[in-house]
Amino acid sequence: MSLENSQLPSPLGRGVGGKGYKMSSDAMKKRAAEAALQYVEENTVIGVGTGSTVNYFIDALVRLKYPIEGAVSSSSMTTERLKACRIPVLDLNGAGPLPLYVDGADEVDRHLRMIKGGGGALTREKIAAAASEKFICIADQSKLVDVLGAFPLPVEVIPMARSYVGRELLKRGGQPVLRENFITDNGNLILDVYNLHILEPAQLEAEWNNIPGIVTVGLFAQRPADVLLLGTADGVQTIRL
Ligand code: 5RP
Numbered sequence: 001m002s003l004e005n006s007q008l009p010s011p012l013g014r015g016v017g018g019k020g021y022k023m024s025s026d027a028m029k030k031r032a033a034e035a036a037l038q039y040v041e042e043n044t045v046i047g048v049g050t051g052s053t054v055n056y057f058i059d060a061l062v063r064l065k066y067p068i069e070g071a072v073s074s075s076s077m078t079t080e081r082l083k084a085c086r087i088p089v090l091d092l093n094g095a096g097p098l099p100l101y102v103d104g105a106d107e108v109d110r111h112l113r114m115i116k117g118g119g120g121a122l123t124r125e126k127i128a129a130a131a132s133e134k135f136i137c138i139a140d141q142s143k144l145v146d147v148l149g150a151f152p153l154p155v156e157v158i159p160m161a162r163s164y165v166g167r168e169l170l171k172r173g174g175q176p177v178l179r180e181n182f183i184t185d186n187g188n189l190i191l192d193v194y195n196l197h198i199l200e201p202a203q204l205e206a207e208w209n210n211i212p213g214i215v216t217v218g219l220f221a222q223r224p225a226d227v228l229l230l231g232t233a234d235g236v237q238t239i240r241l
Pocket of ligand 1: 050054105115116125
């Protein structure tokens, strides 16, 4: 793992923006998102994730000085925004391997393993990430954690398996809570699993993926990000595997 700073770090101040940071988390998300533009190459297809940080990335794409072929979207929400920005939305099946995937995270550790799915798009996000050569995670500094699990782990579940999967997750020490009034783009449910302290993320991802009825576990550890662009009050920190 290597770590670079685009600006020298300084102690974080307290002030506006909540969570004790001297800059709002939205401004830090925007910084990270705009820094991801440097990885976008001319006339290529980009995989685009979902969420408020990614929305800043889509807005920044519009200001690129050169054309891109289009984007593969990870959700209906992202598709709408891409279309509103007149960026062609392409089907992954026709696009082939993607050179680049850009997405946010709910939590990320220093090994660039992530919890994702706060927006409920985890399954398509995981497919797009798997189909991409480079995965750039963009996030504000509040997302960086030592151990994954304080953020409830989203798990996408086939509706008929909801209760069975819930019992299985309880046996494994989690506290699954059904996400109210939410259906994924794939017609499934989300269980948000509390009470986790995930010391072996890749192992847990593999084990839970094997429970019948689970479509996707929102742990991205078997395929972590390649680069993390972390927006901070002092600039953008780049962490590479
Ligand atoms: C959506 C996701 C998002 O990347 C994650 O929820 C972070 O969102 P935001 O950028 O709004 O903080 O996984 O399914």
